[in-house]
Amino acid sequence: MGPPSIATTALTYTFPNHQQGLTDITLSLPARSRTLLIGANGAGKTTLLRLLAGKRLAPAGTIAVSGVDPFQHGLRGVTYLGLEWVLNAIVRTDVGVAELLRSVGGDAFPARRDELVRVLDIDTAWRMHAVSDGERRRVQLAMGLIRPWSVLLLDEITVDLDVWSRAQFLGWLRRETEIRECTVVYATHVLDNLAGWPTHLVHMHLGTVKGWGPADEMLKEVDEAGEEAWVGSPGNSKLGELALRWLRDDLKERGPRSQNKIPSEGRTYTVSGLGGYGLESMAAMEEER
Numbered sequence: 001m002g003p004p005s006i007a008t009t010a011l012t013y014t015f016p017n018h019q020q021g022l023t024d025i026t027l028s029l030p031a032r033s034r035t036l037l038i039g040a041n042g043a044g045k046t047t048l049l050r051l052l053a054g055k056r057l058a059p060a061g062t063i064a065v066s067g068v069d070p071f072q073h074g075l076r077g078v079t080y081l082g083l084e085w086v087l088n089a090i091v092r093t094d095v096g097v098a099e100l101l102r103s104v105g106g107d108a109f110p111a112r113r114d115e116l117v118r119v120l121d122i123d124t125a126w127r128m129h130a131v132s133d134g135e136r137r138r139v140q141l142a143m144g145l146i147r148p149w150s151v152l153l154l155d156e157i158t159v160d161l162d163v164w165s166r167a168q169f170l171g172w173l174r175r176e177t178e179i180r181e182c183t184v185v186y187a188t189h190v191l192d193n194l195a196g197w198p199t200h201l202v203h204m205h206l207g208t209v210k211g212w213g214p215a216d217e218m219l220k221e222v223d224e225a226g227e228e229a230w231v232g233s234p235g236n237s238k239l240g241e242l243a244l245r246w247l248r249d250d251l252k253e254r255g256p257r258s259q260n261k262i263p264s265e266g267r268t269y270t271v272s273g274l275g276g277y278g279l280e281s282m283a284a285m286e287e288e289r
């Protein structure tokens with residue numbers, strides 16, 4: 001395997017239900033880059049990350065991670081942390097942190113394990129059925145990151161972290177790319193404390209890449225517009241402002257959804273599982289307010 005670069009060439013992907021997922025995506029992210037995928041809900045970020053992780057089959061010759069096709073050559077060195085991994089039930093059981101970290105190979109990388117425990121501010125005495133969501137997420141991150149990866153694909157899994165922990169974590173990822181030959185691609189909607197972090201930005205919209213490149217070049221768009229043209233408040237970061245502009249323009253370009261109204265059939269349904277309140281009684285409660 002070569003250096004951990006990521007390249008896609010005219011990558012088009014169609015879901016098994018024939019829905020178009022991605023269209024004609026060509027990207028080239030160098031080794032040691034830290035890329036942010038930015039786009040509205042449904043833009044295709046998860047779809048792209050899962051293809052890069054080899055979890056879905058892309059057409060031959062359209063993806064090269066560390067120079068090889070991730071689906072054909074397996075996942076060695078590629079870590080994908082997304083929703084499936086977050087939902088793993090084991091981290092909600094009465095199990096201790098030390099045991100969990102050992103189960104993912106922590107003993108083979110003791111220095112890395114201890115560093116992650118410190119950076120993520122983990123108490124090794126925690127029992128996982130008795131921690132908060134953010135504490136659980138920190139342990140999960142440590143579990144996922146202990147083995148030294150060469151490509152890390154992160155699908156928004158830091159939302160539960162408090163701002164300080166998230167900043168420490170992002171700083172750790174940055175150092176990783178500085179001291180080791182490794183590459184990070186991170187899909188996120190939370191741009192706080194990310195100013196200066198990404199080396200590259202990828203702007204996704206409706207399964208396409210509208211633009212990508214080195215972050216400092218892409219951020220020039222904001223400088224050129226001048227602060228008086230800002231969409232967000234002047235206290236925002238340039239990165240936050242750029243994302244707001246992109247998403248505003250994407251929404252305008254997309255236009256209203258073709259089906260944004262639920263047809264009324266003049267009937268009232270009772271939905272079970274709403275704690276005894278059918279829709280009828282919910283409507284009555286609404287009227288009472």
Ligand SMILES: Nc1ncnc2c1ncn2[C@@H]1O[C@H](COP(=O)(O)OP(=O)(O)OP(=O)(O)O)[C@@H](O)[C@H]1O
Pocket residue numbers: 015016017019020021039040041042043044045046047048
């Ligand atoms: N399993 C699937 N089968 C068919 N279509 C899907 C499937 N998963 C996603 N899609 C379609 O692909 C589009 C992109 O989904 P994706 O999860 O990649 O978006 P995203 O950019 O990660 O969004 P979010 O920010 O909400 O996580 C969705 O709008 C949906 O139409």
